[in-house]
Amino acid sequence: MVATYVASFLHLLFSYTLLRIVPVQHLFLFDLVAFPVSLFLLSRDIVVDWYLPTTAAKAHHTPGDVGKSDAAPRRRLSDKALSENAKKSKAAEAGEAESMAASDSGCGKNSVHLHADKGLSFGKIFLLVLNLVSFAMVLDFVYRPVLYPGDELVVFRPGYVSHRSAKLHIRFPEPDRQLEVRYKELSGGDKVEFAANTPWETHTIHQALTNETDYTATLLISNLSPSTKYLALFRLKLHGTMQIKTAPAPGTPMKYRFATGSCIKPNFPYTPTTSPDVFGFANMLEHSDGLDMVMFLGDFIYSDLPFYFGPEPEDYRRLYRQVYMTKSAQRLLNKVPMLHVYDDHEIVNNWHEQDKPPMGAAMRAYHEYNGNPNPDPVEAHHAYYNFTVGNIAFYAWDTRRQCWAAAQKQHFMQWLHDVNHTAAVKFVVSSVPVTAGWTNIDSDHDTWRGYMTERAEILNVTQYVPNLYYLSGDRHEMAAVVLPSGNVEFSTSPVSQFTFPLIGEFKDGEFGEQTLHYRRAGHVKFGILDVDTETNPDAPRVTYSLYTADEHGAKRPAWTYESNGVPWR
Template sequence: MVSVQRLVAATSSTAIRLAAFVFLRWIPGHHFVPLVFTSLVVYLSSIASLGRAAQPRGRRANQSQTDTRSPAQSVDSVFKTLLGGLPHTKLKWLTYTTVVINVVLTLLCLDFLTRGHLLYPNDDIAFSRIGYVSPTTANLVFREPEAAHLPVTVMYQEATGVFETWHEEGIVYSLDNSTDFTVSVTIQNLKPSTSYRYSLSNNRSGTFVTSPKPESPEASRLSFVTSSCLKPNFPYNILSHPLRVPGIELMTDVLAKLPELLRPTFMLFLGDFIYIDVPYRFGSSMSHYRSEYRRIYSSPSWSYGPAESRAIDLPWLHTLDDHEIENDWSQGNTTSPYPEAADPFIHYHVAANPPIPSTPVADPHNVTYFTFTNGPASFFMLDTRTYRTEPARENSTILGHAQLHSLLTYISTPERPGIHWKIVSSSVPFTKNWHVGTTDTWGGFTDERRIVFEAMWRAERELGVRIILLSGDRHEFAATRFPDPALSLSAEDLQPNSSGLGLHEFSVGPLSMFYLPVRTYRQTDDEDVTVKYAPQGNSKFGIIDIVDDVEDADPNAVAPVPVRSSVLTYSLYVDGEVAWKYRLSVPLDQDAVAHASLSDSAKASRLPSGRVIEDNISELGWDVVLGSAVGRVPELAIWALGKCQDVYFDLLERVQKAERLS
């Protein structure tokens, strides 16, 4: 019969190993930290107790008996010791080995948890980066904590040759802790579609390219990259720098291999740039939030790769999400810790972001949503955290009144000539096809979502533009379309995993973080139609390329008619490799479309169906089946709990009714 002490030793050892594996390689959740350390204490105590209990009896047995165990029993004992953590009755070195394994695993968890915080506070970090770039300006943010390096002179020149004249933009004479020693400078009087260098007198420098002049030939093309969510040194590698971000390096390699014409002009990063509460929240003060931003910007991954392809020289535009505040945040912008979290977000990111809407409705100093145009597209960057209320309640709002009004105004406003795409970005997905954590997405605000969608469908019908939705947050990729009910599409056009008509959302993440092999996304109605779902990959990002080309007015027609169009191609990259490509278009020659032989749905929409042009994602395999089955467990558990609750209240009502009759 197995003793309680041996059972405790085996159980605690298994808990250490499973929890450490999950924590270091799968999900760095804060629940695993106390589990690993507590299990180690229990394990070491039980091993010591077993050793004391067995020692005298073991000596007597060695003196009077010979070992009569079979080789199979010996192997079984070794197996139990190495894999189960139990002490070996004869080979002490084997016992020491299994104990060391558990201690080392715990130390690795401790290293992942604390090395970056203890060894890299980075109070003295100095860095510079470019944010929003217009045809004539570029927003520069830099940090300089050393008073000896002040004042800092900002210089720039065209990058067309070594003999170009340097121009002085300005001089920063003082920096202090009120902004964490950061400052933003707008470089002005630039030429459109031109490469520039900037140089600071504190030995910081970089490059950038201005956006094209509206309605110029260059303005018909745009390429940019989008993703969300990053955490240094995950999956954990003991030999890696604790601040290294593998996903940034994978992205840098991909972008460096692209032809110059296809290189993205900016990164649209959709939230969770820091994880203040993963794997463990060390505090909620302003200094804690600031230190997380400093650590990310201290990562060696920003300077990885060729000098002309460094990630730090790619302009980054940022939206806010929950892990930059607190998980599933919905408490507004005055409740702590939002004010503490917003401080570094404003200094490090908002300061370099695009301008706020020209008519923001709210106080401009309290606006954290942005609009801009670049080439053939205009953008509205939503803030779905700052103004939201509790989800799934009457009159719940994810945007707040002022932001909703600004968004509806943006959607209904005709664009100037040459702009054929309205791109709306959100930190959380619009689709309600995710069935775990649904209320943290737009799925918890379906009334407001319906208002926004109706405005978007109307704009696509009346303004001659196409609206694209971009989002992140979920550590998975999903492409979803939301068909306009006015199109009256057939049941065949609304089947899962099909391309077609409707608003399209591309939700992607993480850039560098964990993913769940559990499938929690699937279509359940005709409102949110699945186009593609890809949960695998620790690094996922999308590259969007827009260019004038020739596309079919109706790809499903018997005799397709080629029409000059603005064509958008979405390319999904998973762990550095192309996984999936999808294409949408906006016809530029409406006369050709009018004379084309189109299907009824194509005539009603005025926009062609989307189509898949490359798919390297397997939909078969045991991992898909198992992941789908496991993904249903939380939903089934909630369903069962609801049924039990209904039965309980029904029984209670019957009892009360019987008592009243009595």
Template structure:
């Protein structure tokens, strides 16, 4: 399998393209780019992005090629490789700025398994959810900036595990990228990834022991190699956390923190859910996340987006100890830091998650008569699967006033979230979430960021339909 269709463009001045070529006779591989719509003859000449001289089985014949770009936000380029692959990418707007269209949109979902639901007439590697996603892409005015995929890109143990070697894990990734449905969603759209359990083993909570190293090998080669930068180390200006498997970046009107909820977690069932000595993130990742939440954002950045592979809400009642419901003390620490963001004003916090093969929107209001205004309410949109089964039995329900059910939609083999951020006439910003089930929009929610009123208290505006 040869491909050059996984790439990342986080900043207007840099791109990162993943190349895989097992046929070594095609080396060296050169990569060129040029503006898709040149303004003059001088721009019509392809520019050399770089050359790959060697590939080996050590990386499953993959290599990420990072190359600089002219500082031209929202410019569309065509890239081409000498082994006959091509595609397009568009540079993003500067941090704090919206695209010229006035809307900044990205996708979110999780959970993929080829050929599910099964159809004997489909290609053996068909992924129906990709077909639905390709249809949705065409419906988004101005297009999507990227897909933020929240784990379970492969299911190594579903329906049956065939091995635990590095090659067994690599094969699962190659099958997804070899799907005839992948180019329509991956050739011209950046995918950003976090890790979840089925990339390793169901409900993984053994940190880096056992099969973790074999499982992480293709995740790094195929996905983190073209992911955003590692998260910034707490207490530093711009030092990246060494060896971190969680990520941080700012693009347009939003800043993002992508948690790793598998590599650092304590076992889910050895300690009670409310134990003060139990951690999902580990000390360093927790410190870095809290620092991210405290960090002042550039002018124009109105949202902090926190990505979690598993639900933050405790309203999912089946196997809840595998979610944040099993780590309530640490969850409370994070919630209070998120409410502090709303207290300072000017920036809202939204959590996106997946894993459950159902959709739910949940609100986390601060306690009444506390130091946080109602405008500090945190919202979560949990969306999955992109292409998998859904549960016939409902598993989500509200039992207290801490996690408020906004919407619950369990059905559908393909669920895709689209988040669109826009400015208003005031200093506030809107965030609209749209849920697509099997390619059709079925529900939406509109949030308004807190106004920048230092020390003030105000009423949060949110609309659901």
């Protein structure tokens, strides 16, 4: 009996931890062992409690052989013998009465035990049902990408939008059909009103959408006007409609608002539902009316959590489709352009093997869904890029393929030189933190703490670049840190994933750093940055606001930091 309860407890513990605390693969494998053991022991005990006591009770009341005739001849007895036999007979009758009373008492005790065993078995039946339900939820959570692969998913969303062009990301799983996108300039503020005498423009997608690219394509619309709203229509689907707004001309002072964060897993913490969602996207969607962009900092999928299904492109594509299928992702991504960098879980945890398999298959799926709609990379087949919105400049590193390779290093240093006195505010985007504050067991190879020489080389240059900020994610925690260079880093995650409330360590003051704010707990955390280079062009202002579902339901900031810029011209 003890073994039964121990096995059931372990199975329920593994299931709960996997579904609600941290969805790691080891827990799933442990659960696969604990569940059949628990199922066997509970089933055995229920059978024993119900069947064996009933059989024993029936056996106890089975009538024996009585009244058999004595074949021995009768003997004549003397009066004295008869008298003695009479006394013995009375004594025997008294003993038999006591024996029957004892027997009746024993039957009563057996009946009590029988009822007690059945009462105990009802508890085990409930425990059995609980084990079955919890394991069914585990299977739903783990195998949903396989059971519901999203083959019919349709995507129509904006990618990178510059002052003269816009990238539109499309997935349409019907081959051999000519697709067209129509777009037209809007006027009248937030209302959908068409500009007078402006004809519809039509762009035909000439490339065939096939399973070679998972029926995806990125369409580039050019010759747009700066600071202008457009309505785009995907003709073959009624819901394929979106508005896009082009950026101001380069160098134009502006007010710009964008969200940042990393790490999402649909339906975590797990909730039984037929329509899983990305809870952090649902919270972010409440602020989407004022957002110009979302800069997503990596771990958009988790290829190895809670189970690694394989190294083929389709194994990765299913996970992207699972995210894009969620209702909050569809609404947010249709409304706000989202740009990306990738991190380790787009490949496999703590990836640092550069171009070895399965990176080729993983990057193929990444580019089909998230990479191609980004600004064009500096080098073909790589993922680092830069762009400018008005007089705000961005540089996105590729930290997994080449943490600080020569080509990327040279281009980044040239970019710093170019934007030093031409952009009022600069943002450097890294999938992993630049701060050395995290001292976890994997920090030496999964953050810039493990590359202190290269980090020092970077910071020695950026300390002379005015109004430069770092953005990062990855750690499933949040920290705002003043780096030794004087630049501020905002590291924000997870947008919608697990966190470790009791594990991990962040040290203040490491290598001359200063921690402004640190927050560990919270399954939903994202930042929103308001950049104002318009009110005072010579001294731009940057405001970072942290939103977490644990405080105010992510409707109001949990923490805010205001940074007054310095002259930059």
